[in-house]
Amino acid sequence: MQDAARAACVSRELLQSWRCYPELRFSSKTLALNEQHTCVRDRKDREILSRIDSILRNRSGVWVKRLKFEFRFLRKVPTNYIDRWLEAATPGLEELTLELPRDGQVKYRFPCKLFSDEKGCSIQSLCLDACSFHPDIGSCNFRSLKRMHLSSVRINTEEIGSFPPNSLALEHLERWHCHEIASLKLPCTLRRLSFLRVGRCDTLQMTQSDAPCLSTFHYEGPILPLSFGDSLQLKDIKISVYPWFNLFNHARTVLPTVAPNLETLFLTSAYEVGTFSSSSWVPGKFLHLKYLELAIVGPKTQTGLYYDTCLWFLFSILFQHWKLSYCTYFIFHLSQ
Template identity: 65%
Template sequence: MQDAARTACVSRELSHSWRYYPELEFSAKTLALCEQHTSIQGQMATDILKRIDDAMQNRAGVWVKRLKFELLFLRKVPSRCVNNWLDAAAPGIEELTLKLPRDDKTKYKFPCELFSDENGCSVQSLCLSICAFHPVQGSCSFGNLKRVNFSWVRITTEESLLFFSNSLALEHLELWFCHEIACLRIPCKLQLLNFLQVGRCSMLQAIESDAPNPSTFHYEGPLIQFSCGDAVQLKDINISIYPWFNLFYYAHKELPTIAPNLETLFLMSADEIGDFYPLIIFQHEKFLHLKYLELAIVGPRTEIGFHFQYYCLVAFLNSSPVLETFILHVRHISLHKMACVFFHPFNHFPCHFL
């Protein structure tokens, strides 16, 4: 009887502790699924969704601060299920992660109005993947939102501007594979924005940022128009251009003007042969504060390309009087393999430290 009593007491304590724990995560790991389980459907998917429903119902009336759904292992998640989960969690949530199955063609429409200030929501971090985000004027104020991470999210140029204009506390912004944005405009209202990362947005043609205090800018994709306004605070730039553009020449010519206080620079480009620019054109540009320089060169095995690329390196070194660290990644490949290079992590390049 004593053992039974102890077990009952512990069970009550654990139940009470779990029901009031501020974080809930639903993923393959927390649901005890094997790594081999992908694109789950049928009865197994129904059972998993019921388990999530039961867990959310047990937390009914108890606010959750951090809620994470990583449901990439399912074939499809009904919109009504997601709506029920978010309805139950919305009042007190501060951090929300919602990653839905990539094969789901329905493209769940995220309920922007549910997490707006008008409904008393205080969400500070929003991470969305594989859904649609369509804010509406008058019901999309996110005054407490500090961090945004969108990947494969359907949001247009106009909708993104509306969203940013009503998220004045935003500090960290990441956009990946958001293919409906043609021009990314960052309004000057975002006084606190210090980190901007944009990658693989196929329709994107320009980035126009008027934010006064960005310190970090990362970009991956084809060459587009960049406008950073008065970027005196910009100290960290990471740019990967693909394919076939003279990125090193562009960076050496433009970045000292765009970011005069730049301290850290990473550049990756394929096929830097282009037209041959005389070394003398680089001499008047200076990176007066650059301390860390990392360059990744991917190009065909051609004599012209070899000489041009290394002339650029000399120019960079001559223009960086306070440089402390220089890392060079070099990989020469055949032309027909060029398109595949950018699917490999950067750390697979052979490294030469100079």
């Protein structure tokens, strides 16, 4: 009897502790589903969603700091479930992650108006995947937002241009597979923005940032115009244009102008076509570069050309200054 009483007390304490835990994360791991998602095939999605619904009802009205829905393992999630869960999010929420199944169709529209009051002003991190995000003027109050990640999200150029200026605390911004953005322009009012990552946006034609404290820029996609204003703080650049080509010569001629204080540079390219000679480079560039890493992906038949290209690039950098402390290159072969 005493053991049962002690167990009951411990159970109540654990239950109370769980109800006060500041993070709720729903994923295949936290729901005890294996990596092959056999449970999803054996059970109906409705059963899994009902479990989540029950958990959130038990936490209704209880303070939650981090709320994460990682639903890529499901076949589909009805929009009425998502709306109900987001609407129940209590004021004070700081991190929100919504990752929906990627079935090639974006069906869910993120309810910006739900976060137009105190629910939005406390959010510091927002991660959206496989949904649409259409922030009308005044519909979102993300004034405390520091980190934003959009992946496979439907948002157009006008909307992406009007949203960041209202988030003056923004420090970290990522755009990935957002195919309706033709240009990305970040204003000088984003004074805290230090990290920008853009990749695989099919219609993107230009990236422009006037954020004065931008220090890191990562990009993946075809070569396009880059402009960073007077970003003297930009010191870390990583660019991958594979399966596109001819990045090295473009980087050597353009990057010293847009990032004069560059210290770390990673470049990944496919074919490097052209004639290179020591007379084609101009002294006085990459004066602060300390770390350089090059990678070329291509067939074995082009090994000699790739080797010469890498050496040409490396020596053109080394002959300009002596601050470089590390440099290397890799050649990855594709199977024939």
